[in-house]
Amino acid sequence: xVQLVESGGGLVQPGGSLRLSCAASGFIFSSYWMSWVRQAxxxxxxxxxxxxxxxxxxxxxxxxxxxxxxxxxxxxxxxxLQMNNLRAEDTAVFYCARGxxxxxxxxDYWGQGILVxxxx
Amino acid sequence: xxxxxxxASVSGSPGQSITISCTGTSSDLGSYNLVxxxxxxxxxAPKLMIYEVSKRxxxxxxxxxxxxxxxxxxxxxxxxxxxxxxxYYCCSYAGSTTSPSFVVFGGGTKLTVL
Numbered sequence: 001x002v003q004l005v006e007s008g009g010g011l012v013q014p015g016g017s018l019r020l021s022c023a024a025s026g027f028i029f030s031s032y033w034m035s036w037v038r039q040a041x042x043x044x045x046x047x048x049x050x051x052x053x054x055x056x057x058x059x060x061x062x063x064x065x066x067x068x069x070x071x072x073x074x075x076x077x078x079x080x081l082q083m084n085n086l087r088a089e090d091t092a093v094f095y096c097a098r099g100x101x102x103x104x105x106x107x108d109y110w111g112q113g114i115l116v117x118x119x120x
Numbered sequence: 121x122x123x124x125x126x127x128a129s130v131s132g133s134p135g136q137s138i139t140i141s142c143t144g145t146s147s148d149l150g151s152y153n154l155v156x157x158x159x160x161x162x163x164x165a166p167k168l169m170i171y172e173v174s175k176r177x178x179x180x181x182x183x184x185x186x187x188x189x190x191x192x193x194x195x196x197x198x199x200x201x202x203x204x205x206x207x208y209y210c211c212s213y214a215g216s217t218t219s220p221s222f223v224v225f226g227g228g229t230k231l232t233v234l
Contacts, residue, residue, distance in 0.1 A: 035223075037166075044123060045158070045166065045209050047223035059222040095165060105213050105223040106156040108177060110165040 002026040002109045004096045009114035016086050016118070022079040022096030022111055030054075030074040033099030035107060036081045038092035038116075046092075049081065050099060057103075064090075086118045124149065124210055124226040131232040137198040142210030142226045143191060150191035154213040157186055157195045161206045169208075170195060197231070205233045 008020040020036070035050040049060045049070040058070050069082040079096055093115050097107035125143045132138040142157075144150055153173045158166035168177050170186035173193065183198045193212070197204055210226035 037225075044228040045160075045211075045225040046123075047211075047221065047225060050222065061221045104154055104172070105211060106154070106168065106171040107158075107166075107211075108168045108171070110167070112165055 002098070004098065004109055004111035006094065006096050006111045006114035009094065009116045011117045011119065012086055013120055014086060014088060014118055017082070017084045018086065018116060020081040020083065020094055020096075020114060020116070024077045024079065024096075024098075027098070027109075029072075029077040031101055033101075033103060034070075034072060034079045035097045035099055035105075036070060036079075037095045037097050037107070037110075038090075039095070039113075040089075040092045043092075047105070048094070050105075051079070052103070053101075083116070086116075088118050090116065091118045092116060123228075124212060124224055126208075126210060126226040126229045128227075129230045129232065131234055132197075132200045133234045134200050134202065136200050137196060138200060138231065140195045140197075140208050140210075140229045140231070142193045142195075142212075144193070144212055144224075145191055145215075148215040148224060149188070149193055149212040151215060152213045153188065155186065155188060155193040156211045157184075157193075158209045158211065159204075159206045160209065166209065200233050202233050205231055207231070 036048040093113040096111040098109040157170040160166045174186045214224040
């Protein structure tokens with residue numbers, strides 16, 4: 001059974017940092033693109049970043065470029081999102097999502113989500 | 121890049137069919153057959169319902185179907201059931217791997233089953 005479990009969320013002050021983790025199991029992690037998608041309270045879904053199987057390609061939405069870094073450790077079946085210089089508008093539930101074996105932006109498995117709150 | 125426009129809400133009675141539209145441009149949705157649709161119940165993670173415009177993942181009911189014409193993609197749900205009540209989001213390749221985004225979601229549509 002495919003499972004994605006996020007951790008590392010919580011309350012942080014504006015300008016602070018957090019590192020989200022996503023533990024994957026039930027599939028060959030190194031064979032898939034992976035993404036982070038977020039959802040602000042009461043709002044829609046917003047794609048944040050994705051990373052190729054070997055980490056050689058990474059893409060970000062403009063609003064997080066230079067502040068967030070996506071990475072992965074295939075030996076540990078884990079995906080990460082380092083978030084620096086956090087802003088109030090980054091407050092959201094962050095989902096880890098499995099992409100496909102190609103770069104196609106489609107997400108067939110999602111974690112349960114982890115809440116990040118940026119507030120003084 | 122702003123969210124792809126979707127109707128804020130649609131409704132239908134049990135057994136009826138409804139269609140949710142998702143409008144893009146010739147630079148994104150219109151040029152690529154890379155549209156997917158997600159169902160999200162309150163407090164739950166999204167679920168993939170359709171990918172590559174019209175393909176259904178294993179386990180998704182054949183009451184759900186997808187299509188695309190020009191710059192508009194559509195999700196049709198036939199034989200509406202109470203459990204179909206949820207938010208639905210379209211998603212597309214944004215047409216560029218650079219600015220402003222690689223992937224763009226629709227604004228979401230709340231489906232109410234009357």
